[in-house]
Amino acid sequence: MTSSNLKAQDSLHCGFNRDFFSPAYTNWYQQAILESNKPDLHKRSKVFRDTEYIIPVVFHLIYPFYVPLDINFIPKIMNEINADFMRLNADSIKLRSKFKSREGNPKIRFVLADTNENGQPSKGYTIRFSLNYFGVEPNQPYKDMHRMKFKAYEGTPPWNTKKYLNIWVCNLTSFETGKTYVNGFATPPKNAPHWSPIYYADSLIDGIVIGKNVYSKTNRSITLTHEIGHYLGLRHVSGDPPRFMDSSSKCVYDDSIFDTPRVLHQNYYTCDTSINSCIEPVNDFPDMLENFMDYTGDNCSNSFTKQQVLMMRYCLKTLRPQLASLKINTIIAPALFLVDVYPNPNKGSLHIDFKDSFSNNYSFEIHDYIGRKVLESRILEPKSLVNLEFLSSGLYSIAITNDKSEIVYRKSILKD
Template sequence: MRIILLLFTLITGSVAHAQLACSTQGQNRQGGVITPFISTGTPAADAVVNGGSGAGTASRYMGDGKGVITIPVVFHILYNNAGQNLDESLIRQQLVVLNTAFRKKNADTANIPEAFKSVAADCEIEFKLAVADPLRRSTNGIVRKYTSIKNWLDDDKMKFAASGGSDAWDATRYLNIWVCNLALSSGYSSFPGDAAAKDGIVLRTGLVGSKVLVHETGHWLGLKHLWGDTYCGDDQVDDTPKQSTFTPGCPTGVRPSCGGGAPGDMYMNYMDFTSDACLLMFTQGQKARMWSNFVTSGKRAGIIDSKGLTPAANDEIPLPGEENPQKPEEPVTAALKLYPNPAINRLTVDVGADDRWLGKTISIYNTNGEQVLRSIINGKQQAIDITRLLPGLYFVAGKQENGEQIRVKFIKN
């Protein structure tokens, strides 16, 4: 199936907002090995899907108290050039698209065929940028990292700093979304139960703001493609009619397949490949399967207890005079590392794969904004003698000609 999808992508050229080319299969990835699709796996979760007593177990988790589960999100923006370092406003626009779809608030739901309107669902799931990271530090929910990698494959390498990507935040508490220059597909997702370090969604940079993320988030919450990734396959949801395969373009009318008649294929469902303009709905059955992840024994139950949307007790301390240290035009280079931290006599600055910092000057500031040390980065691991510094909190900071910054805190013992 993957070969077919890749050929489809190559034939149609670059992927535009109008057509999805998802490389997620109705299977999950474990250590690079394709294993069978994960069902809910517990009696309580299956009861939710089937409308049984387990539904009560899930319904007591109301997220924000309004019958809605709210999921904290972190975007990992991997950029090789300035154009890929997306503005925060575009990220927030993408969340509007995501929430509108999952809450059935898009105006074009009026276009859902009459035969399917009764099963169209407000999924009562919402997504918000995290305001606290796993270490309870204040954040805007966006990690920005320069990478020397120009093109990425669907191999999960963007999920690890060691291979030029960005490490996942705690996948039991956050939805991780990696945005990067995917070469062969529009995006792909893990499934509930996948390895934590790889758990999340990958999205092509140029498709941020489209409905591709809606489709991939459906996968992240346990939904398969409508055709079950095989001819007339089973997506394990009762109220989605069987269909032979994906639907290209933006069709109209009744399109029966797999020997069925009216009402035909549900090609306007977010889990098909139909063009953005014709993707309109999730079903009640799909909603139940997504909610089944949040029961006590569900694969995403930890999201309910996440502190990612609870403001941190103490905000990150910015450098003096910098009111917004993470604004897009002055991004922090996430690749830079300091060790040991805390340090005693010697501090090592590691610029990782970002060799553009070689030859640049970095400074160390105290909390009063006074510069106490300067050093030129002569190697990818630059050692700095900090013997004469008094114990306390300090900042390592530097800036390139294009405005890009490095800024990391450390403690001197």
């Protein structure tokens, strides 16, 4: 294995494996699993299973002054998480057919906060110039990884963590070694099932941190999707067994989710579908490499399961009750992107306005909720009006593609 491979593996850690090997944690988790005996999440959540939730997001960008300010990643990453959490991600078709019956749609949308906690208009992000180092060091405990959230360390305190999903973006590279060990980390909801109390967040640190290397990539990134999974109560599919355990014991460890197959340990950067690291006594399935909560990476991860979805929605409804709303009135992509698609919801007329850099190389496609293409056309004018009166009411997705058939913009739209 080359050193670059090692580095790549290390950097996929999301920050939650660090303290999982302490005796205090191990004892707690064994006890929790014994007592829980896998609660039936269907019963807990059937009342609100079909509600669509909308979560306001604020990004806190923390930069050294000498780094050029770059906010263009925000629309890209918003489009990606919205696709993943509405099951509109293009790579969802890669889910193997044997897992299709377990495929879940979280039905959660994320919007950039249009007002701040004081009621003032907001673009959905804050910027702070700071020379401080927030990198995660090799042996740094989880509790010491939150300095970017405090003014005393030249960080940015969160907006009201009960009402906003706060996402800090900063440099997570280690000061000591120059390596990146962690792409991001998140705080699970307080009292989330199957989490150790040592991870419960208070209002000063609740939220998600992602490294700036995550968004400097041009390809798809699943890091934020994975961290939102933690933020809404999901654990890694392996259940993070202690390292000292033998293999047979590790397979007993679990994420306490019914429909994710048991795995021996997190799978690093592999799409090898032959892997079946734990044989289940009944109804054995191979490792679900497609799961967002494994470590298989941007090319392999594309799915949550139904029970993971129920766990997230249960945590959102009961443990983060003030966070989500049901109103649909906010544009997903921020105004800084090159195109505006509005109004949303629409009553049959949809505007597509290019703000700059228009050329006639663009096309759009509209898909319905289950992925069927209902309309496609070239975009001939910088300001276009699309007639959608023929569509029945409901949720659709629009994707704008360039002349290389690459998607440059995507959002969910609601036809009234």
